[in-house]
Amino acid sequence: MQKFRDVLSRWDRGDLSMLEAGELLGMSERQFRRYRDRYEEAGDAGLLDRRLGRVSGHRAPREMVEEMLWLYQERYFGWNVKHFHEHLVRDHNFCWGYTFAKTQLHAAGLVERAKRRGAHRRKRPRKPCEGMMLHQDGSRHAWLAGEPKLDLIVTMDDATSTLYSAFLVEEEGTASSFQGLLETFAAKGLPSSLYTDRGSHYFYTPKAGDKVDKQRLTQVGRALQRLGVEHIPAYSPEARGRSERTFSTLQERLPKELALAGIAGIEAANRFIAEVYLPLHNARFARPPEIADSAFVAADPNQLAEILCIEEERIVGRDNTIVFGRLRLQLPPSPIRHHFVKANVKVRRYPDGTMAVFHGPRRIARYSPHGALVELSLKSAA
DSSP states (O other): OHHHHHHHHHHHTTSSOHHHHHHHHTSOHHHHHHHHHHHHHHGGGGGSOTTTTSOOTTOOOHHHHHHHHHHHHHTSTTOOHHHHHHHHHHHSOOOSOHHHHHHHHHHTTSSOOOOOOOSOOOOOOOOSSBTSOEEEEEEEEOOSTTSOOEEEEEEEETTTOOEEEEEEESSOSHHHHHHHHHHHHHHHOBOSEEEEOOOTTTOBOSSTTSOOBSSSOOHHHHHHHHHTOEEEEOOSGGGGHHHHHHHHHHHHHHHHHHHHTTOOSHHHHHHHIIIIIHHHHHHHHOOOOSSSOBOOBOOOHHHHHHHSSEEEEEEOOTTSEEEETTEEEEOOOOSSOSOOTTOEEEEEEOTTSOEEEEETTEEEEEEOTTSOEEEOOOOBOO
């Protein structure tokens, strides 16, 4: 008030124009004129903010605040505020902002205030367009309430953070890696490169902590080399920061979504993840690429299925059988030769557990995951 009176007296003396007086007070010329009139009419009382003591027309009804707090305590307890607010807007017709919801939860003592972030670290720039680099990784966590920990296998794009494939398995390994790659490559095409950790199903590492041996290929390495996809190893958790941050988000959100939907088993969970969760997650977290182009190269799904699998050579025994793992596979009679004793054949185990035996380019038999013959075939190999 004292500052306003000082400026007003200078304007009265003609030292300041009305425009200059308003600028000194941080207001427009028109607003200064209104305040002058109110001061002349009511003195200091005329300068008081007339909104003081009045309830804002935008104030949220108390009943709505109480309902929001009840929902959080009874249905969404433990969720982070951003995730909770998205469900309020989507499922409960909530029309107030995220900051309002966070403030109310803080005031009620239901959510702790976030700790200050540490020192800033510069992120590795994203690839400019989708398909230039994919990440594949697994995260072990209690994804299903009341169930043992499971591995979530995720295949995502570096340029956009889009999740192309995500599913739960009891244990991460070669088969789960092939399943994620097959789902992604069949839907999107072949990428330029794949970035993974140095797990034993991805790379051979002669000595712990040393560089990987790119001459001794694992099953995954063999398949990627055959497809022309560069396989890049990560040498530190920080190098996989993008996928690590994605798993942090998934661990915070996915178990709660599965519990909210009443999902119990792995099969039901994987259907829910593919059909419900992934579209919502990508709509929320995926970002457009820097360049609106794609580095994916189209591939034949049937050929992919014959490459993205475990493949090992065997010599047929004198009883016309093959030992593969703990199974003994009996070769059936063949129209092209009397038997395959001492012949070199290839056995392929597919991500779904089924197997096939090839002699040269021809598939001569197919088996169930338990080794039962299910098909006699002379189809060509990929």
